[in-house]
Amino acid sequence: MPGTLNRKAGPMRPADRPERRREAWAAYFFLFPALIVLSLFVFGPLVFIFAVAFFDWDLFRDEQHFLGAANFAELAGDRLFFTALRNTTVYVLGVVPAQTLLALLLALAVNRNIPARGFFRAAFYIPAITSSVVTSIIFLWIYSKPGLLNYVLSKFGIAGPDWIGSPRYALGAIMALNVWSTSGYFMVAFLAGLQGIPASLYEAARIDGASPWARFRHVTLPGLKPTLFFVVTLGVIGTFQVFDQIYMMSAGGPVNATTTLSYFIYNSAFRYFRFGYAAAAAVVLFAIILLVTRVQRKIIRPEAP
Amino acid sequence: MSRIAPRGTNPAMGIVLFLALFLFGCERQDPGPVRLTGWIASPVEEHLTRTFIDTFEQRHPGLPVRYEPITANYMDKLLLMLATGTAPDVVMIEAFWIPLLADYGVLLPLDGFLARDPGFFPEDFEPALLDAFRSGGALYGLPKDYSTLALYFNPEMFAEAGLADAPKTWDEFAEYARRLTRDADGDGRVDRFGYCHAEAFEYSLPFVWQNRGDYFDAQGRAVFGDPAFAEALGFLQRMKAEGIAVMPSDVGAAWNMDAFGRRLVAMAVSGLWAANFMKETYADTPYRVAPLPVGKQAASVAFVAGYAIPKRTRNPNRAWQLLRYLTGREGGRIWVKSDVGLPARRSVAQEAAIGRDPVKRVFRQSLDHARIWQFRVNQRVLDETESALQAIFLTGAAVRPTLADLKRRVERGGRFHADARHLEPQGRPDASRR
Numbered sequence: 001m002p003g004t005l006n007r008k009a010g011p012m013r014p015a016d017r018p019e020r021r022r023e024a025w026a027a028y029f030f031l032f033p034a035l036i037v038l039s040l041f042v043f044g045p046l047v048f049i050f051a052v053a054f055f056d057w058d059l060f061r062d063e064q065h066f067l068g069a070a071n072f073a074e075l076a077g078d079r080l081f082f083t084a085l086r087n088t089t090v091y092v093l094g095v096v097p098a099q100t101l102l103a104l105l106l107a108l109a110v111n112r113n114i115p116a117r118g119f120f121r122a123a124f125y126i127p128a129i130t131s132s133v134v135t136s137i138i139f140l141w142i143y144s145k146p147g148l149l150n151y152v153l154s155k156f157g158i159a160g161p162d163w164i165g166s167p168r169y170a171l172g173a174i175m176a177l178n179v180w181s182t183s184g185y186f187m188v189a190f191l192a193g194l195q196g197i198p199a200s201l202y203e204a205a206r207i208d209g210a211s212p213w214a215r216f217r218h219v220t221l222p223g224l225k226p227t228l229f230f231v232v233t234l235g236v237i238g239t240f241q242v243f244d245q246i247y248m249m250s251a252g253g254p255v256n257a258t259t260t261l262s263y264f265i266y267n268s269a270f271r272y273f274r275f276g277y278a279a280a281a282a283v284v285l286f287a288i289i290l291l292v293t294r295v296q297r298k299i300i301r302p303e304a305p
Numbered sequence: 306m307s308r309i310a311p312r313g314t315n316p317a318m319g320i321v322l323f324l325a326l327f328l329f330g331c332e333r334q335d336p337g338p339v340r341l342t343g344w345i346a347s348p349v350e351e352h353l354t355r356t357f358i359d360t361f362e363q364r365h366p367g368l369p370v371r372y373e374p375i376t377a378n379y380m381d382k383l384l385l386m387l388a389t390g391t392a393p394d395v396v397m398i399e400a401f402w403i404p405l406l407a408d409y410g411v412l413l414p415l416d417g418f419l420a421r422d423p424g425f426f427p428e429d430f431e432p433a434l435l436d437a438f439r440s441g442g443a444l445y446g447l448p449k450d451y452s453t454l455a456l457y458f459n460p461e462m463f464a465e466a467g468l469a470d471a472p473k474t475w476d477e478f479a480e481y482a483r484r485l486t487r488d489a490d491g492d493g494r495v496d497r498f499g500y501c502h503a504e505a506f507e508y509s510l511p512f513v514w515q516n517r518g519d520y521f522d523a524q525g526r527a528v529f530g531d532p533a534f535a536e537a538l539g540f541l542q543r544m545k546a547e548g549i550a551v552m553p554s555d556v557g558a559a560w561n562m563d564a565f566g567r568r569l570v571a572m573a574v575s576g577l578w579a580a581n582f583m584k585e586t587y588a589d590t591p592y593r594v595a596p597l598p599v600g601k602q603a604a605s606v607a608f609v610a611g612y613a614i615p616k617r618t619r620n621p622n623r624a625w626q627l628l629r630y631l632t633g634r635e636g637g638r639i640w641v642k643s644d645v646g647l648p649a650r651r652s653v654a655q656e657a658a659i660g661r662d663p664v665k666r667v668f669r670q671s672l673d674h675a676r677i678w679q680f681r682v683n684q685r686v687l688d689e690t691e692s693a694l695q696a697i698f699l700t701g702a703a704v705r706p707t708l709a710d711l712k713r714r715v716e717r718g719g720r721f722h723a724d725a726r727h728l729e730p731q732g733r734p735d736a737s738r739r
Contacts, residue, residue: 059388060409079714080689145557165554167700254695270381272685273388 049286052279059275071280081281083256084264087171091242091260092292094175095182096235102183103231104224107190121191128185136248139177140164143249164250167257174245174258182238186231193227194220229300233293240289261285336620338369339627343397344379347581350643357639361630368626387411390617394624395631398446400437400609404681407440413614414443418625425629429650437609437677446613447632450646452576453605453671454511456595457562457583462497462571471572471595475515475540478572478598482549485571500550501570502541503561504698506690507606507678508574512537514676515600520690521680529690530712535704537600542697542704552698566590576608577668581644594667607675610646647672686715 053072056065075081110121127135142148143163150160163173197220205215221228243262246252252259252267261281269278341358345351351374358370373393375382380402386392388411398406406412419427427435430448438446458471466485472478482499489497502508510520518533528534544550551570558564565573566587573579574597583592597605612631614624630636637653640646647669648654659665680687693711696702 059385060411145554147557162554162557165552165699167695253692254699256692267685267688270385271688272683273384274683 049279049282052276053283054280055276057274057276057279059273064276067276071277072284074277075280075284080256080259081264084259084261087256087258088240088242088260088262090171091175091178092236092239094172095178095239096232098175098179099182099186099235100228100231102179103186104190106183106187107194108220110187111191111194121187124184124187126184127181128188130181132181132244133248135177135181136245139173140249143173165254167253167255170250170254170257174242174249177245177249178239178242182235186235189227189231190224193224197223225300229297232296232300236292236296237289240285240292336623338371339395339620339623340371340373340393341395341627342373342375342383342393345374345376346578346645347585347643349581349585350645353639353643357631357636360635360639361627364630365626368623370627387615390615392615392617394618394620395612395614395627397449398611398613400434400446400448400611400677401679403438403445403613404440404679406613407443407445408681411616412445413616413618413621413624414445415447415614415625415628416444418629419444422625422629425633426652429634429652431649431651431672433607433672433675433677434609434611434649437607437679438611438613446611447628448609448611448649449632449636450640450643450649451607451609451672452578452646453607453668453675454508454574454576454597455605455667455671456572456574456597457565457579457592458572458595459565459568459591460593461591462568466571471593472598474598475600479540479544479549482544482572483547486549495548497568498549498551498556498570500544500572501556501558501561501564502545502550502552502698503574504552504554504691504695506687506694507608508561509538509541509694510678511574511597511605512541512600514604514606515597515602516540517601521682527686527712527716529708535708538694538697538708539704542701545698546701554699565592577647577665578645580664584644594664596667596671603674605671605675606678607672608678609649611649689714 054067054069056067056071058064106124110117110124114120144150145160145162145165147163149163153160161169163169201219201223202215205219210218241262242260243266246258246260246263247266250258252263262285265278265281265285268274268281343354354372354374358372362368362370371393383392383396383398387396387406387409392411403412419425427447431451434448434451435444438444438448456471462485463469463471463481466481466487468481468484472481478500485497485499486495487497488495513520513529513534516533516537518531518537519528520534522528541550545552551564553559553561553564556564556567556569558567558569561570561573562575562579562582563586564570565575565579566583568590580594583590596603612628614621614628618624632649634650634653637648637650638656641648641653641657647659647665648657654660654669659669689711693707696707697704
């Protein structure tokens with residue numbers, strides 16, 4: 001960390017400047033390939049989306065037609081868009097609290113000195129690093145009419161439905177899969193947060209006679225605030241953008257019960273070939289995520305003690 | 306650091322120079338192999354395609370072929386490739402897409418090649434199949450094979466129910482389904498159903514056409530609000546409500562022929578490709594094939610697959626050599642072994658004795674009253690339609706209000722009705738189109 005070294009050494013001497021310039025050049029040299037790739041495939045498209053959203057963008061045409069806000073006006077009257085928005089909202093509201101709570105509980109459990117702690121940590125984390133295509137296909141089998149879930153339910157005399165084939169249950173079933181597959185990842189984040197809380201605070205609380213709940217409420221939770229903000233923010237962004245499980249398991253159906261905003265955007269662009277319209281929907285999704293994250297920042301206030 | 310970036314040297318310039326040299330070196334001078342793409346319907350078809358390419362290369366030593374199959378989301382990928390000029394020289398295409406791609410102006414008209422190639426014999430194709438690749442008077446592709454829809458039925462189950470042959474009318478169809486629905490294992494619950502109806506729209510459409518209904522007319526107007534459309538769906542919905550018909554998901558099947566192969570249902574509608582599926586997956590399940598039961602008139606739907614050449618190909622003449630072989634008589638003789646589709650050429654069908662094959666001849670005969678699976682509408686209209694059908698068949702939604710709602714959804718602003726450009730006067734695409 002050259003900056004740190006310089007600060008320690010006091011004000012920069014004139015002789016340091018050419019050296020710093022050379023270091024900067026070297027840094028840019030190493031950054032260049034990554035910057036090219038990121039600019040081409042991430043930053044460029046991100047900015048470009050905001051322009052495309054105002055056009056009737058057609059890849060088969062040389063000139064593109066400027067539409068002004070017409071794509072947004074059309075979105076405002078598109079019932080499928082609002083169905084997707086509603087499904088996405090339900091998805092976020094269902095998955096984020098559940099995955100956060102489950103991740104916290106798992107982290108609290110494996111943070112204790114229990115037997116086979118390493119095994120449990122690995123077992124909970126494996127779904128997070130397993131390909132979502134693989135987990136989706138496994139859960140398709142579990143959720144099918146003659147699948148594992150209905151077999152278990154049948155032992156209790158319950159005849160389960162075709163979970164993914166039913167408009168009533170499909171979204172909930174995919175939400176449950178998502179909670180299962182992401183909780184392990186966030187568990188690791190909470191685990192790191194828990195281990196960053198000084199043991200002396202717990203000791204002091206214990207000496208003051210604080211109950212386990214009081215220690216959790218007044219020591220653990222405040223200590224986990226930055227982690228909680230991180231987990232909820234990533235959770236919100238990830239769930240707003242849910243696509244792979246929907247694509248693999250239900251293709252937005254049945255009866256659009258699992259059509260989410262990301263899936264709507266994908267279809268509008270690559271199936272219906274309306275890139276401007278898809279870009280407009282993507283801008284709306286961006287605005288929603290930005291707004292929700294800002295509100296969430298106000299509520300959680302990660303930097304507050 | 307100074308060893309990596311010596312003073313006075315600009316590393317960015319070096320990178321630019323390297324990229325320029327690299328890209329310059331990438332410029333291809335020779336025409337290279339003819340690139341071919343297609344979807345993979347079955348391992349048999351994949352194997353035959355490879356055999357086909359080997360045979361073609363032996364006969365055409367100067368024309369190597371590079372096969373680049375697209376394993377999933379074929380049209381999503383092909384559309385992008387066509388739009389960006391990166392599509393292979395010869396592309397497999399379903400006739401469904403011809404009107405749309407012709408309007409997009411991305412396919413090469415083939416009329417000139419045919420006029421200069423007297424040995425190709427285009428008149429040998431089934432006329433309806435060749436016409437499926439025409440749009441605005443030009444020919445944009447050539448058919449390879451096709452299949453209509455017909456009724457698969459289980460003769461053992463029919464015999465158990467005292468039925469000798471397939472139903473010939475809608476009334477018989479419903480009555481037979483009723484008699485075939487039963488509790489086969491005696492546990493007090495119905496476990497075998499008369500008919501399994503596939504969710505996809507193309508499986509309901511023959512019933513609509515048989516009822517003299519339609520989906521979109523020649524002018525691109527939605528006509529599924531007409532009573533004939535609703536009556537046909539109502540007929541199928543009543544069979545389901547009565548418990549004599551099921552959807553694949555009702556019985557835990559992946560698709561309707563999966564249910565049929567597992568003996569969960571006695572009848573299912575499918576194409577010739579299902580015969581291949583039955584042979585590979587459910588060889589022990591007996592089946593016969595009959596024309597679809599007739600409503601007010603006989604009707605089926607025909608799916609036609611063929612090949613086309615993208616307009617921006619670098620090697621149109623070399624691509625034509627491959628295309629004419631793929632869709633010529635010799636190519637047809639190879640495809641006919643696949644059992645995935647029927648040959649588009651009448652001479653090949655005759656050689657293969659399709660008329661004497663108890664299964665294939667039914668699909669061939671159904672072509673006489675079939676309409677091609679082809680609409681000039683945006684895919685979203687079809688997706689919205691499938692959603693409406695799911696509501697009708699999965700949730701029991703009332704047919705007429707659901708169709709009225711569908712009409713409102715797809716006609717809103719004329720936007721999804723068909724792409725706006727298709728509704729321009731004379732139906733001509735933009736002049737700026739490539």
